[in-house]
Amino acid sequence: MPEHAPFVSVLVSFASELRSAGLAVGSGDVLTYCAAMAPLDPTDLLDLYWAGRATLVTRREAIAVYDEVFRRFFLAAGDPVRAMLTLKVEVTAETQAMLEVPATDPDSGGRTEEAMLGLMASNAEVLKHKSFAACTPEELAALRRIMARIRLTPPKRRTRRTAASRSGRAPDLRRTVRESLRMHGEPAELYWRRRQVRLRPLILILDVSGSMSDYSRHLLQFAYSAKRAAAKVEVFCFGTRLTRVTRALEHRRPDAALELAAQAVFDWEGGTRIGDSLDAFVRDWGRRGLCRGGIVVICSDGLDRGDPAVLATAMERLARLSHRVVWMNPHKGDNQDFRPSALGMMVAAPHIDLTLSGHNLSSLAELAALLPTLN
Amino acid sequence: MEYPDTVGKLTEILRQGGYLADRGLATALFVALSLERPILLEGEVGVGKTEVAKVLASVFGRKLIRLQCYEGIDTNQALYEWDYARQMLHIRALSEHQIADDEAVDKLFGPRFLLERPLLEAVRAGDQAVLLIDEVDRADDEFEAFLLEVLSDFQISIPEIGTIKAETPPLVVLTSNRTRELHDALKRRCLYHWIGYPPAERELEIVLIRAPGVSETLARKVVAAVHRLRELDLAKPPGVAETIDWARTLDFLGETDLGTGVAGDTLGAVVKERDDLDLVRENLEEITSGA
Numbered sequence: 026m027p028e029h030a031p032f033v034s035v036l037v038s039f040a041s042e043l044r045s046a047g048l049a050v051g052s053g054d055v056l057t058y059c060a061a062m063a064p065l066d067p068t069d070l071l072d073l074y075w076a077g078r079a080t081l082v083t084r085r086e087a088i089a090v091y092d093e094v095f096r097r098f099f100l101a102a103g104d105p106v107r108a109m110l111t112l113k114v115e116v117t118a119e120t121q122a123m124l125e126v127p128a129t130d131p132d133s134g135g136r137t138e139e140a141m142l143g144l145m146a147s148n149a150e151v152l153k154h155k156s157f158a159a160c161t162p163e164e165l166a167a168l169r170r171i172m173a174r175i176r177l178t179p180p181k182r183r184t185r186r187t188a189a190s191r192s193g194r195a196p197d198l199r200r201t202v203r204e205s206l207r208m209h210g211e212p213a214e215l216y217w218r219r220r221q222v223r224l225r226p227l228i229l230i231l232d233v234s235g236s237m238s239d240y241s242r243h244l245l246q247f248a249y250s251a252k253r254a255a256a257k258v259e260v261f262c263f264g265t266r267l268t269r270v271t272r273a274l275e276h277r278r279p280d281a282a283l284e285l286a287a288q289a290v291f292d293w294e295g296g297t298r299i300g301d302s303l304d305a306f307v308r309d310w311g312r313r314g315l316c317r318g319g320i321v322v323i324c325s326d327g328l329d330r331g332d333p334a335v336l337a338t339a340m341e342r343l344a345r346l347s348h349r350v351v352w353m354n355p356h357k358g359d360n361q362d363f364r365p366s367a368l369g370m371m372v373a374a375p376h377i378d379l380t381l382s383g384h385n386l387s388s389l390a391e392l393a394a395l396l397p398t399l400n
Numbered sequence: 401m402e403y404p405d406t407v408g409k410l411t412e413i414l415r416q417g418g419y420l421a422d423r424g425l426a427t428a429l430f431v432a433l434s435l436e437r438p439i440l441l442e443g444e445v446g447v448g449k450t451e452v453a454k455v456l457a458s459v460f461g462r463k464l465i466r467l468q469c470y471e472g473i474d475t476n477q478a479l480y481e482w483d484y485a486r487q488m489l490h491i492r493a494l495s496e497h498q499i500a501d502d503e504a505v506d507k508l509f510g511p512r513f514l515l516e517r518p519l520l521e522a523v524r525a526g527d528q529a530v531l532l533i534d535e536v537d538r539a540d541d542e543f544e545a546f547l548l549e550v551l552s553d554f555q556i557s558i559p560e561i562g563t564i565k566a567e568t569p570p571l572v573v574l575t576s577n578r579t580r581e582l583h584d585a586l587k588r589r590c591l592y593h594w595i596g597y598p599p600a601e602r603e604l605e606i607v608l609i610r611a612p613g614v615s616e617t618l619a620r621k622v623v624a625a626v627h628r629l630r631e632l633d634l635a636k637p638p639g640v641a642e643t644i645d646w647a648r649t650l651d652f653l654g655e656t657d658l659g660t661g662v663a664g665d666t667l668g669a670v671v672k673e674r675d676d677l678d679l680v681r682e683n684l685e686e687i688t689s690g691a
Binding site: 049051053054057060061064065071072075076078079080082083084085088184185186187198199201202205206209210211212307308312313314315317338342 | 471495
């Protein structure tokens with residue numbers, strides 16, 4: 026369709042604009058977009074907008090980016106002060122509609138934080154019991170390498186999915202029939218299926234606020250190794266607000282993964298609002314089933330600036346939604362008779378199944394050892 | 401029935417079927433119809449994701465084939481299964497009559513003994529069907545792999561028979577409540593649309609269409625109250641389905657106005673969580689006032 030050629034090139038450059046804004050737009054998607062526009066009216070902004078949204082966007086988070094790029098590309102509005110851009114479009118068809126492209130939050134870019142990493146050999150045995158807060162950068166680098174070797178195995182649960190097995194509850198009819206064909210139709214042996222077991226999901230919620238700054242970076246590193254070690258791990262960070270860093274930690278190179286995660290987290294070393302953050306977690310992720318049947322590990326010192334009632338309700342809901350809740354409080358240290366003095370800890374205590382310290386390597390190893398037994 | 405050739409006509413057809421689609425959803429559906437691509441609908445609970453498929457089936461006079469996903473769903477429940485009991489009997493019959501030629505054995509894995517499950521049924525029905533794969537996020541992620549072949553090529557490979565391909569692809573609607581992130585491979589094969597809560601005016605229209613007996617004054621008040629409920633910090637904000645339920649409940653009780661008393665008595669139709677109930681009861685006066 027040569028007469029469409031200039032128009033197609035507009036769509037293609039719009040797609041590449043999206044790509045440079047960070048959206049994963051493949052050439053296949055661009056083809057679909059162009060094909061989608063064929064029966065529509067390319068001069069109608071509404072058609073352009075919605076066809077693009079249906080073909081180029083694959084997750085809800087990307088809609089904001091799409092809106093932003095669409096506005097920049099087709100509407101040429103770079104003014105961030107205008108909160109809402111409303112455009113009335115003449116429509117030839119029967120439908121009258123308004124095109125509303127919501128403005129995106131200018132703060133969502135986030136702060137850049139450098140992930141530190143050095144490489145020096147050190148004596149692992151000494152390091153094992155030294156608190157993270159007291160370690161030199163070189164020692165920490167060594168610790169990180171050891172940490173990467175800790176294997177986390179969450180407890181297992183039985184699933185509804187079945188697999189062939191030597192014995193079991195349900196007969197494997199498909200296999201029995203197949204095998205009986207070999208025996209000239211004589212069902213000589215009955216084969217069985219049995220329900221499979223699967224690892225429970227593991228959810229790490231890390232406090233990265235000021236009072237935890239000595240520990241949070243190592244917890245993030247720990248989260249990275251945990252993500253690589255166990256099957257299904259979700260990682261969140263919070264200070265005053267909750268950020269999901271699971272995607273960032275998927276990077277293959279640890280430095281890059283940690284850097285990405287650090288960039289995603291908005292409020293490094295700021296204040297703490299544990300209650301609000303956990304509440305946000307329960308609302309946005311927990312209720313949708315992310316932690317259902319899973320093990321939730323919260324790493325925080327419990328120094329909450331927010332309302333303790335919010336924390337109490339959030340913890341109660343979290344405990345109901347998940348299988349087990351583990352709280353790692355670095356301030357517990359090696360003290361076995363530790364009694365939480367922070368109000369947040371006291372409020373949360375009734376809903377916690379296990380409290381650990383997580384302030385040094387051996388306590389992280391303790392978590393790894395206790396994890397499979399949390400059934 | 402022929403497909404409409406403009407977005408406006410599709411919107412009108414859906415409206416006649418009792419579904420009010422906004423411009424975004426209508427465009428997405430229109431593209432899905434004309435490109436013969438599956439469409440993945442995500443959105444809050446109770447905004448009418450499943451309803452889209454039902455209405456599409458009814459307005460185009462097609463059969464709705466529904467696959468409800470759940471954990472552990474596998475090929476036997478989604479694609480096809482062999483009728484083992486009949487196969488066994490057939491084998492016995494064959495051996496009694498001393499028949500063991502190739503043809504008899506081939507028949508054993510022929511169409512006669514094949515039980516259709518929703519996906520196979522949809523592929524066979526082709527454009528006579530609307531396939532609804534409901535709450536695909538509830539299935540475990542292994543299941544998504546089963547779907548890939550069906551969604552990209554509308555074909556199913558059965559080792560014993562071969563590949564069954566749809567002559568003309570069925571219209572496929574997938575819904576997800578986002579309890580987990582779906583695989584990119586699955587999303588790549590679908591168009592995507594996020595359905596949000598409708599603005600008040602549209603929701604009023606929806607209530608009036610879905611619950612025809614309800615008076616406009618009552619419907620207007622209910623919609624206004626629900627919109628205030630959504631502004632409250634509820635753990636589970638009410639969806640459009642709840643708005644309709646509430647309007648119906650009040651209408652059934654013979655109410656024509658939404659008073660504080662009767663609103664409190666019927667809250668169970670919209671608010672379904674204890675903590676939320678407490679919060680709503682505290683603010684009931686404000687929620688039911690005006691409109």
